[in-house]
Amino acid sequence: MIQKLEISGVHTKVDPKLRKYVQNKIGKIDRYMNKRVAVSAHAEVILKEVKSKQKKDCICEVILYLPKDTITVSEATLNMYAAVDIVEAKLKNQLRKYKETHGNPRLHQRLLSKIRRAVPVEE
Numbered sequence: 001m002i003q004k005l006e007i008s009g010v011h012t013k014v015d016p017k018l019r020k021y022v023q024n025k026i027g028k029i030d031r032y033m034n035k036r037v038a039v040s041a042h043a044e045v046i047l048k049e050v051k052s053k054q055k056k057d058c059i060c061e062v063i064l065y066l067p068k069d070t071i072t073v074s075e076a077t078l079n080m081y082a083a084v085d086i087v088e089a090k091l092k093n094q095l096r097k098y099k100e101t102h103g104n105p106r107l108h109q110r111l112l113s114k115i116r117r118a119v120p121v122e123e
Contacts (some may be wrong), residue, residue: 027089
C-alpha cells in the first residue's frame, strides 16, 4: 500500500465508500514498483465534478511522485468509479514504462549472463 495517499474532491464531496474504493485501487499500485521506489512514492488523487447543461463529467486525476519522475494521469467519464478504474489501468502502463527507463541495467546484464551460463553451448 502506498504510504502517503491524499484524496481530495473539487466541487464534490468524497464519501467514505468512494474514499475506500480509491484507496483499494490506487493504493495497491505499489505492486508494480520496485521496493526502493515504493517506499518513497507519494500519490495525490483529485476527484472533480464538472456540470454543464447537457451532462455531468466526473474527472479523476492522479499525480504520482516517484524518486526520479512524476507521473500524471487523468480521465473523465460519466461515473467516478469508472474513472478511477481507467486511471488505475493507465497508471500501470506508465509504471511499466518508468521501470524500463529507470530500472537497474546491471540486473538485466546479470540475468542475461545467468541464462547464457545455464544453456549449454553445442559445437
